[in-house]
Amino acid sequence: MIAFNPPTGVLLGRYIPGTEEWEKARGGLCITATEIAAVLGLSPWQSRFSLWHKKAGLPTPPFESNPAVEWGNRLEDAVAQKFADEHPEIQLQKTGTWRHVDREWQRATPDRITADEIVELKTSPFGDGWGPSGSDIFPVHYRCQVTWQQDTLGLFKPGHLAVLIGGWDYREYVIPYDEDDAHVMRSAAEEFLADVRNGVRPPIDGADATYQTIRVQPDGLEDVDVEIPLEDAARYEIAQQQHKATGDELTAAKGILLDHIGTGKRAVVGERRIAYRTVRDGKTYSLSPYTSKDTHA
Known part of the structure; x- marks a missing residue:
């Protein structure tokens, strides 16, 4: 196993995804690498509204797995092996959940790490939004995720993003660390968490995650008329x-x-x-x- 002592990372633990310990390490008033895109309004899965409710401890729709999620998990090791085959000079290892040494609310759980680099592994059923291997065209929420991980652990070498598209099309991308982007993300995250503490709810937007979150807020049914604007x-x-x-x-x-x-x-x-x-x-x-x-x- 390679030595891994990130400059600004504090290991919280190595948890199995979906377990109570895993949820606890990623819950509460913190922002993880998979959540920062929602803070910025760039996530295809969460909205600022839905994430705000989660962080405020309010009802949110339960997570429901689907074939894409299942096979993404099943194929992670296969994508990692392909990356390792393509880069025999790089030694990969699994890691855990980390927080920033000073900013305890900044969390990250990389898919894999090298001695000093982040490696994220993805699968996608279609090639939408994915440019040729080696280009800088890939979904922006993954750029946010890798940058947040780099910033949390203090690993400022370019990160790697490997994806298997459609079950057979393997591509790789390099993501340089951008301090300006990281600063924007940190500022947005701090403002978002302050809004959670102060009860300042984000406006309702058109995201499905927002609508589904609103649906689960009421409990019960009263046979009354409600005056609306x-x-x-x-x-x-x-x-x-x-x-x-x-x-x-x-x-x-x-x-x-x-x-x-x-x-x-x-x-x-x-x-x-x-x-x-x-x-x-x-x-x-x-x-x-x-x-x-x-x-x-």
């Missing part, structure tokens, strides 16, 4: 009308594309892929858009 009623009714109109237009547009495709698989314009058709029992099951920046792949 006129502008909020109008916003709801207009959004409902717009949603129906948009839904009708999307249904028509999808029908037109499926009519063009027939028994084919993809709708294209020149070399650009627009949408793809899936089939079950010989019949069309779905039509899904290509959302990657590179729709030539």
Whole structure:
């Protein structure tokens, strides 16, 4: 095992993800590497609103696993082995949960570490948002995660991000430490935690995580009328009308594309892929858009 004594990291422990000890080390008034993107409003899984409720000890939707999460966990070791094969000069090891030596609220649990570098391991079902291996095009929340880990442990050498896309497409990215970005993150985290302490709730946004968090706040049902502001009623009714109109237009547009495709698989314009058709029992099951920046792949 390699010696690992990060300049500013204090080891809290090595916990099994999902256990009570693991949750405790990541709970309370602290910000972890997977949470900093939510603080900045950049997370696809959490919103500032949902994270605020979690940190305030208020009800939040229970975590529900899914195949992507399950196989991400199952394949982590495989991605780590591929990284090790590609870099025989680098020795990887698993690590634990750390806090900053001075900022006890700053926490990080890297997937792997070297003697002085962070290595994050990911899986993705699709290549959306992932540029060619070696580029600087990858989901911004992972950049936030690695930068937070570097800043927590005081490891300022470039970090590594390895991803397996679609079960077979392996790519790697290098993430240099950026002190300016780290400063922005620390400032945002301190302000966020101060809002939690002072009971200053973030505004309601359009994130699904926010809506799901609001859904679990009430407990019970009272048969009463609740007066609401006129502008909020109008916003709801207009959004409902717009949603129906948009839904009708999307249904028509999808029908037109499926009519063009027939028994084919993809709708294209020149070399650009627009949408793809899936089939079950010989019949069309779905039509899904290509959302990657590179729709030539």
